[in-house]
Amino acid sequence: xxxxxxxxxxxxxxxxxxxxxxxxxxxxxxxxxxxxxxxxxxxxxxxxxxxxxxxxxxxxxxxxxxxxxxxxxxxxxxxxxxxxxxxxxxxxxxxxxxxxxxxxxxxxxxxxxxxxxxxxxxxxxxxxxxxxxxxxxxxxxxxxxxxxxxxxxxxxxxxxxxxxxxxxxxxxxxxxxxxxxxxxxxxxxxxxxxxxxxxxxxxxxxxxxxxxxxxxxxxxxxxxxxxxxxxxxxxxxxxxxxxxxxxxxxxxxxxxxxxxxxxxxxxxxxxxxxxxxxxxxxxxxxxxxxxxxxxxxxxxxxxxxxxxxxxxxxxxxxxxxxxxxxxxxxxxxxxxxxxxxxxxxxxxxxxxxxxxxxxxxxxxxxxxxxxxxxxxxxxxxxxxxxxxxxxxxxxxxxxxxxxxxxxxxxxxxxxxxxxxxxxxxxxxxxxxxxxxxxxxxxxxxxxxxxxxxxxxxxxxxxxxxxxxxxxxxxxxxxxxxxxxxxxxxxxxxxxxxxxxxxxxxxxxxxxxxx
Amino acid sequence: xxxxxxxxxxxxxxxxxxxxxxxxxxxxxxxxxxxxxxxxxxxxxxxxxxxxxxxxxxxxxxxxxxxxxxxxxxxxxxxxxxxxxxxxxxxxxxxxxxxxxxxxxxxxxxxxxxxxxxxxxxxxxxxxxxxxxxxxxxxxxxxxxxxxxxxxxxxxxxxxxxxxxxxxxxxxxxxxxxxxxxxxxxxxxxxxxxxxxxxxxxxxxxxxxxxxxxxxxxxxxxxxxxxxxxxxxxxxxxxxxxxxxxxxxxxxxxxxxxxxxxxxxxxxxxxxxxxxxxxxxxxxxxxxxxxxxxxxxxxxxxxxxxxxxxxxxxxxxxxxxxxxxxxxxxxxxxxxxxxxxxxxxxxxxxx
Numbered sequence: 001x002x003x004x005x006x007x008x009x010x011x012x013x014x015x016x017x018x019x020x021x022x023x024x025x026x027x028x029x030x031x032x033x034x035x036x037x038x039x040x041x042x043x044x045x046x047x048x049x050x051x052x053x054x055x056x057x058x059x060x061x062x063x064x065x066x067x068x069x070x071x072x073x074x075x076x077x078x079x080x081x082x083x084x085x086x087x088x089x090x091x092x093x094x095x096x097x098x099x100x101x102x103x104x105x106x107x108x109x110x111x112x113x114x115x116x117x118x119x120x121x122x123x124x125x126x127x128x129x130x131x132x133x134x135x136x137x138x139x140x141x142x143x144x145x146x147x148x149x150x151x152x153x154x155x156x157x158x159x160x161x162x163x164x165x166x167x168x169x170x171x172x173x174x175x176x177x178x179x180x181x182x183x184x185x186x187x188x189x190x191x192x193x194x195x196x197x198x199x200x201x202x203x204x205x206x207x208x209x210x211x212x213x214x215x216x217x218x219x220x221x222x223x224x225x226x227x228x229x230x231x232x233x234x235x236x237x238x239x240x241x242x243x244x245x246x247x248x249x250x251x252x253x254x255x256x257x258x259x260x261x262x263x264x265x266x267x268x269x270x271x272x273x274x275x276x277x278x279x280x281x282x283x284x285x286x287x288x289x290x291x292x293x294x295x296x297x298x299x300x301x302x303x304x305x306x307x308x309x310x311x312x313x314x315x316x317x318x319x320x321x322x323x324x325x326x327x328x329x330x331x332x333x334x335x336x337x338x339x340x341x342x343x344x345x346x347x348x349x350x351x352x353x354x355x356x357x358x359x360x361x362x363x364x365x366x367x368x369x370x371x372x373x374x375x376x377x378x379x380x381x382x383x384x385x386x387x388x389x390x391x392x393x394x395x396x397x398x399x400x401x402x403x404x405x406x407x408x409x410x411x412x413x414x415x416x417x418x419x420x421x422x423x424x425x426x427x428x429x430x431x432x433x434x435x436x437x438x439x440x441x442x443x444x445x446x447x448x449x450x451x452x453x454x455x456x457x458x459x460x461x462x463x464x465x466x467x468x469x470x471x472x473x474x475x476x477x478x479x480x481x482x483x484x485x486x487x488x489x490x491x492x493x494x495x496x497x498x499x500x501x502x503x504x505x506x507x508x509x510x511x512x513x514x
Numbered sequence: 515x516x517x518x519x520x521x522x523x524x525x526x527x528x529x530x531x532x533x534x535x536x537x538x539x540x541x542x543x544x545x546x547x548x549x550x551x552x553x554x555x556x557x558x559x560x561x562x563x564x565x566x567x568x569x570x571x572x573x574x575x576x577x578x579x580x581x582x583x584x585x586x587x588x589x590x591x592x593x594x595x596x597x598x599x600x601x602x603x604x605x606x607x608x609x610x611x612x613x614x615x616x617x618x619x620x621x622x623x624x625x626x627x628x629x630x631x632x633x634x635x636x637x638x639x640x641x642x643x644x645x646x647x648x649x650x651x652x653x654x655x656x657x658x659x660x661x662x663x664x665x666x667x668x669x670x671x672x673x674x675x676x677x678x679x680x681x682x683x684x685x686x687x688x689x690x691x692x693x694x695x696x697x698x699x700x701x702x703x704x705x706x707x708x709x710x711x712x713x714x715x716x717x718x719x720x721x722x723x724x725x726x727x728x729x730x731x732x733x734x735x736x737x738x739x740x741x742x743x744x745x746x747x748x749x750x751x752x753x754x755x756x757x758x759x760x761x762x763x764x765x766x767x768x769x770x771x772x773x774x775x776x777x778x779x780x781x782x783x784x785x786x787x788x789x790x791x792x793x794x795x796x797x798x799x800x801x802x803x804x805x806x807x808x809x810x811x812x813x814x815x816x817x818x819x820x821x822x823x824x825x826x827x828x829x830x831x832x833x834x835x836x837x838x839x840x841x842x843x844x845x846x847x848x849x850x851x852x853x854x855x856x857x858x859x860x861x862x863x864x865x
Binding site for chain 2: 310329330335347350351352353
């Protein structure tokens with residue numbers, strides 16, 4: 001196969017001295033699906049920014065279709081047939097599917113092309129949908145369609161702009177197993193139509209399933225390019241991390257004890273004020289992990305916020321060790337040894353413009369231990385922070401480093417350290433490893449299991465089904481704000497089985513919840 | 515990036531802004547003056563050459579330090595109050611009432627009582643926009659600007675009618691406050707009054723409060739990331755109200771100190787926009803008490819420079835106003851500096 005894209009010896013050093021790319025080679029053949037894998041911070045996104053001309057490489061060359069190129073920003077790259085499907089959808093929710101697809105490149109008609117040519121637009125969009133089998137209703141408003149279809153709109157957007165080489169950045173992060181299968185079918189169809197795909201992901205199972213070749217990045221260097229059929233998940237993960245990693249969580253059987261948290265008929269509204277969480281009931285016992293599976297936006301956020309006091313319950317009961325939580329404030333709940341790892345560490349779990357110390361003392365800054373008269377005892381706080389950084393392997397220059405400058409994994413460790421340091425009786429962990437590297441995932445999973453084994457009740461909410469399955473002793477599925485199934489996490493349980501509940505295709509009888 | 519590194523960058527940006535403003539100001543002088551070097555000298559050097567002028571700089575800095583602190587406190591909490599001007603009037607008015615009408619006692623009791631009543635009065639007035647913001651989510655910029663009118667016009671009415679001193683002509687004022695409680699002259703041969711001591715104490719107090727106490731930590735967290743504060747169980751509404759009231763208290767303190775140090779009683783429309791200057795001071799000082807101190811002194815120096823230039827050369831004081839405006843322009847355009855910094859440090863393309 002002829003070479004379509006060749007990036008050679010790419011270096012990128014940022015003004016602040018961070019060397020994000022330190023000699024990366026990437027060769028993509030025409031018509032292949034090329035997986036680009038690497039931990040967070042390995043240099044994947046910088047490499048793609050360099051490709052699109054959003055960053056100027058410090059050194060290195062890019063050859064595309066046999067010619068040396070340097071694109072002058074995304075517009076230029078798009079004109080040359082590159083397309084990017086972003087992880088976070090870049091769509092206008094209030095516009096229709098076809099309007100989103102043509103946005104900025106609308107077909108025009110009339111004198112001086114001042115009018116939009118809607119019939120041509122529709123014809124063009126329908127032709128694309130037809131050709132690539134990306135089924136989606138062009139008249140539907142984007143805000144009304146499910147996530148899997150939104151992604152199709154993203155793909156159609158780049159196809160409309162004539163992309164030949166399509167880069168997909170973590171495309172499966174928000175999809176259910178079934179939607180992922182459909183995506184893979186579309187990707188294969190694209191390749192059949194003569195497109196080339198760069199598939200960025202950290203899910204190794206998917207890499208093995210979809211790709212032809214794999215380039216592994218680590219710490220800003222390209223470590224290896226492998227033929228998928230000649231390798232396996234263990235080898236890839238070893239190359240990514242640079243050492244042996246445990247892909248499966250080693251976990252002993254749970255030893256559930258007394259009930260710690262009882263939730264009965266809990267209902268709550270979403271931010272817009274419409275009912276979201278509907279009559280949710282479950283128990284968690286000390287020494288067990290209950291996992292909540294479900295496509296994001298099915299009430300997970302509302303559930304966690306209601307449990308932690310951040311959202312008011314409309315009705316229902318939350319009993320924690322015999323106490324009713326529904327009327328307590330966030331501060332009261334935190335004082336009751338309930339740890340909460342929130343789903344979004346950037347906006348909620350940490351203050352990026354504060355130092356690590358200030359992030360770690362959130363529960364302690366008023367405690368007598370950290371006071372000196374009316375003032376806070378800075379030196380004690382610093383000592384505490386250093387101890388936490390040691391225990392939780394938080395890598396930073398010092399405890400006075402700004403949280404915002406930490407990598408995703410290290411920042412999440414700050415959050416985890418803070419929440420676990422209070423020795424919680426109940427730990428609520430929402431998306432505990434989203435966007436963190438494999439090493440940190442391993443570490444965080446181990447810490448969560450340690451909590452369970454020390455007798456805490458743990459609630460894990462995750463959009464990553466594999467994570468829920470790896471950690472949980474029991475799994476509940478949230479669909480449309482209801483718990484549609486609760487099952488024991490036995491080895492026989494498959495992702496597909498849970499996926500059917502997640503999509504609302506299947507529902508357990510009411511009596512099963514509990 | 516560590517905190518010290520970002521501090522250096524900030525400081526560099528501010529100094530560059532100040533330098534650029536002074537440079538542009540000098541260019542304006544060069545272009546308009548027939549004896550530009552005399553004018554530049556009169557503006558930049560004369561303020562520092564006599565004790566009298568230095569005393570004037572200190573006096574002008576006193577209220578600016580306090581209003582600068584007032585705004586630094588709310589800005590750090592993420593509340594964009596524009597109400598210092600009105601709060602300053604309330605503080606000055608309430609304090610003056612106590613100063614004029616409270617029966618003569620020992621100044622050791624009287625003076626603290628005046629200060630306290632000014633501070634409490636302004637803080638209570640500041641509670642209005644604070645509560646509106648925290649509990650009804652009313653935009654604080656609108657409420658505080660409107661309440662400025664309420665404060666200035668109400669005090670104006672009161673000083674023109676029930677509290678007007680006898681025999682005063684057009685410009686209304688209260689009866690003079692007893693000399694015993696006016697702020698004493700600090701340095702012989704100058705006008706510098708003891709208000710500077712109050713301002714310096716306030717700088718220290720605000721610094722300790724914001725950076726060393728739990729409530730300061732809470733205020734800064736609410737300003738930096740309110741979601742994080744809420745998640746951590748901080749009562750953000752309470753913190754916002756406290757912050758706005760504290761800010762008002764400082765503004766009220768500025769009003770009464772200016773009254774006791776310079777005006778000698780409450781005078782109608784006495785403030786020359788001191789509360790709004792505080793916004794500039796807080797921005798210049800990057801909301802840090804030490805920064806506010808330096809910025810206020812610098813701002814006062816420019817103001818005195820304007821006067822000395824007017825007396826010592828053919829330049830009108832408007833030129834100094836131009837420099838002040840340029841200063842604001844440069845300092846507030848942080849974005850431009852960030853952009854330039856990014857541009858300059860971007861490595862040259864290697865081909």
